[in-house]
Amino acid sequence: MDRFKTILNIASKQTNLGFGLVALLTAGGEQIFSSVAFKCPCNELNFLYGLVFLLVPALALLLLGYILSKKMWILFTGLWHNRAKLCYWKNLATTCTAFLQISSTALVAPSSWLAVALLNGNYYECAMTGTNLSVYNQYLCKDMNFELDCGRKLHMLPCDKRNEEVLRTLRSQSQILGWLVITFIMLSSLLIICLARCNSPISYQQLKFWRAYAQEESELMDLYTNKHAKDLAERNLKSFFNQMEPANITTPSNKDWEKIS
Amino acid sequence: MDRFKTILNIASKQTNLGFGLVALLTAGGEQIFSSVAFKCPCNELNFLYGLVFLLVPALALLLLGYILSKKMWILFTGLWHNRAKLCYWKNLATTCTAFLQISSTALVAPSSWLAVALLNGNYYECAMTGTNLSVYNQYLCKDMNFELDCGRKLHMLPCDKRNEEVLRTLRSQSQILGWLVITFIMLSSLLIICLARCNSPISYQQLKFWRAYAQEESELMDLYTNKHAKDLAERNLKSFFNQMEPANITTPSNKDWEKIS
Amino acid sequence: MDRFKTILNIASKQTNLGFGLVALLTAGGEQIFSSVAFKCPCNELNFLYGLVFLLVPALALLLLGYILSKKMWILFTGLWHNRAKLCYWKNLATTCTAFLQISSTALVAPSSWLAVALLNGNYYECAMTGTNLSVYNQYLCKDMNFELDCGRKLHMLPCDKRNEEVLRTLRSQSQILGWLVITFIMLSSLLIICLARCNSPISYQQLKFWRAYAQEESELMDLYTNKHAKDLAERNLKSFFNQMEPANITTPSNKDWEKIS
Known part of the structure; x- marks a missing residue:
């Protein structure tokens, strides 16, 4: 009990460590979830199903992050009674900045979910075999041996493992996207921190x-x-x-x- | 014993942690229950049986939450003798607010039961193969190889595992519904907390x-x-x-x- | 020994916890009993045998609850010598209220026995294959392959496991009934507590x-x-x-x- 408390204490002080812990937990949860609960339906629901698994948990994690954020409630409690104060430009700007800060903290878990889910590739694979865009379908079908009726058989790909080529293509697309997401997150967070620090009136x-x-x-x-x-x-x-x-x-x-x- | 008491104490102080514990216990219970007690009857009782397993435990958990709530009884004890007081608008409003607060606490377990049960998909699968709506049955049957007598054979699907396609469709519908329920819960709780906090006359x-x-x-x-x-x-x-x-x-x-x- | 005493002490003070413990013990006992002692006779005794296992233990637990209740004997000891007092309406009402209170405590174990036994489904299965109602038997037999002599062969169902369909139907009926019983108990106890508390002249x-x-x-x-x-x-x-x-x-x-x- 005591040891658990110490770890929590350290994590809450060292924000970077805390973020890492949250990201790790999310990644682990995604792995378990993807292997236990995810089963592609292999029909026209594919696209919706894959997208729901890719995005809705990330949304839920974001909302959970807002709900659990202490700063959030420091900011919003009693806001209505002090709304007159918000009219001053400076206060409004401060509130917006604080909200951005809270959002960036709340975004850690969802973005790590997204990144891990894309690197894993299951969800993207399922979603993309269910698209109705004929151009994209043509592109996918050109590697396959059977040309006729490709659009209808595309649904079945995640379930029968005979057409490995298409699945390999989709999986690699998903992983490339995943790495891009990770790079984008890193880059934007570096930029935001950099800007915030450069503009701060005080030294490190x-x-x-x-x-x-x-x-x-x-x-x-x-x-x-x-x-x-x-x-x-x-x-x-x-x-x-x-x-x-x-x-x-x-x-x-x-x-x-x-x-x- | 002492350690158990400490955990209970922490959980009752940190409401968020307590809610998480309740949700986790409910989810675990649902998993055990679903694997031990649930056996789809595979006849015209399917719909009733699946629905009972999906909704009645949630109702029972809600009622249990009300019964065990301490605030509930603080609120209601002696209400009849003080009913004159309720006539003032302000008191009535306070009582309603308190009741809403108690309800939101009591709703944690039922909603997590519902979400986990839908993500699991067993109950929904069983309930939906027993529907008598011919439109929905036609929709499910169109993927199957045998067209004749589909409505009667639909009952048997959860028991014999030959027609995986229909079961996959149903399971994916159930999981999509489950994720929607989770998102709805998160969103509404965020909104409710936000409104309650924004209107509070005092600071954090x-x-x-x-x-x-x-x-x-x-x-x-x-x-x-x-x-x-x-x-x-x-x-x-x-x-x-x-x-x-x-x-x-x-x-x-x-x-x-x-x-x- | 000391730890055991502490648990007993806590359970007797916290009535809710005590009730939960009693319900849990009853449920566990039912499980053991059902797997060890219960063996359906598969002849015309079925109905009686199933019903006895379903109801008589519940009755025995109810009587045991009355016997072990301390309040019961506080109430009844010397009642005969003070029977003159009972003629006053107020005393009679008080006695009735006290008896209802004792009954509600004594009913915890029987009702949890009934609920668990119905959710388990063994007893109901055995009892229902032994009914002599021809309408009900016709209903059960219509799923089976052999129409002739169904009434006589129905007895044999719980023993030979060939006709799974009928057993599944019975089991699901039993579980639906079990859930209804649980909901009824929860609802009625919530209502009774609510009424009792609302009418109390004193505060919480x-x-x-x-x-x-x-x-x-x-x-x-x-x-x-x-x-x-x-x-x-x-x-x-x-x-x-x-x-x-x-x-x-x-x-x-x-x-x-x-x-x-």
């Missing part, structure tokens, strides 16, 4: 300092919040059972809370 | 503080309640056996109890 | 307090009773062996005992 060491500060503050905040809540609860219940006036504990006002959030 | 840190307070209070309440009950019981029994007047212990009145609930 | 926290009080009182009562009995016995025996006047120990009178029960 100072940024590191502020990050460490923010984390320490958040941890201490949790600690103090819990302690304060405990004190308050104890006071109120004691006064309830002993039927006497409660002692006075100063609690920060609503305005103070807002300011530090 | 304060919300966290009040949550911590509520939990601490509930824990201390249990402690004090037990202690007070023990004192009272000891006093009463001592006075019974020694035949003397009981010492005075102040107990909060009914009204006070009501106020803090 | 106070209810919890009085429950804790009742338990503490019952535990302390046991303790004091044992101590008092020991003192009295020691005094009486000492005075007998030493041939001297017994010291005075005040013992509560019969009337006092009655009042606290």
